[in-house]
Amino acid sequence: QASLSIWGWGSLGIVLFLITFGPFVIFYLTFYILCFVGGGLVVTLLFGKTNSEKYLEQCEHSFLPPTSTGVPKCLEEMKREARTIKIDRRLTGANIIDEPLQQVIQFSLRDYVQYWYYTLSDDESFLLEIRQTLQNALIQFATRSKEIDWQPYFTTRIVDDFGTHLRVFRKAQQKITEKDDQVKGTAEDLVDTFFEVEVEMEKEVCRDLVCTSPKDEEGFLRDLCEVLLYLLLPPGDFQNKIMRYFVREILARGILLPLINQLSDPDYINQYVIWMIRDSNCNYEAFMNIIKLSDNIGELELNAIIFNVLIFLIC
DSSP: HHHHHHHHHHHHHHHHHHHHHOOTHHHHHHHHHHHHHHHHHHHHHHHHHHHHHHHHHHHHHHHHOOHHHHHHHEOOOHEEEEEEEEEEOSSSSSSHHHHHHHHHHHHIIIIIIIIIHTOOOOOOOHEEEEEEEHHHHHHHHHHHHHHOOOHIOOOOOOOOHHHHHHHHHHHHHHHHHHHTTTTTOOOOHHHHHHHHHHHHHHSSOOOOOHHOOHHHHHHHHHHHHHHHHHHHHHHHHOHHHHHHHHHHHHIIIIHHHHHHHHOOOOHHHHHHHHHHHTTEEEOHHHHHHHHHHOOOOOHHHHHHHHHHHHHHHHH
């Protein structure tokens, strides 16, 4: 009887609840409960986030030193008045040498840096820094060159190297002449034979790739400039890879490579020889002395041709 009364009163309460609030009251009640719980979670998260940020800000100001942001600092530096960089144009101490060197530096920067740099920026500080680095390297080179005893080098080593080069060339010519009896030799055969003889005479040295391949020649000049920069530049400038690569390329491709190409140009050599002997006495007696000192018919014929050409050009 007790259980029946409970179920009866319960059923009556449900029926009266549905009649009073409608049949969809269950869905509304569920929705209200979910909104209450969700709102409570959102308020709790926002309250916790706000308190956490305040606490972290207090900890930052109390335990860590204040740090300046990067962008405002850069803007502040850019707004400052550009400092003037003073460059001393003295390199070796001799004006007759310093002025041509300054022109070489200026032309190198113009041809290899300025034409693309001015499309990016008008700031001159980068160009001035490169120029200063080049001048520091030249100053160090000039200073150390004055401390070297050049007399043994010019009187012994360079003479021996030149004599070895002539011996290798004459031996290569001799081999080519022996081959000409069977097969006609070409200029390429002479080059190949020259370096073969060089390996035979100097054992461990062969410069064929450096002398015949433009790519290997540029690589050798880059390595040479890298060593020179290591010896001449201050440690701070040498550790700056971007600046070092710029200076290396300017020295290798802008100065050394054109200089080598010019010195190896036959027309330039002939003009230089003419300039050197313009004030000398190229007469019959000089030609007769050449004939007396030479016993090679081929060399005499070549000397006769050169002598006649020089006389024609000078006159």
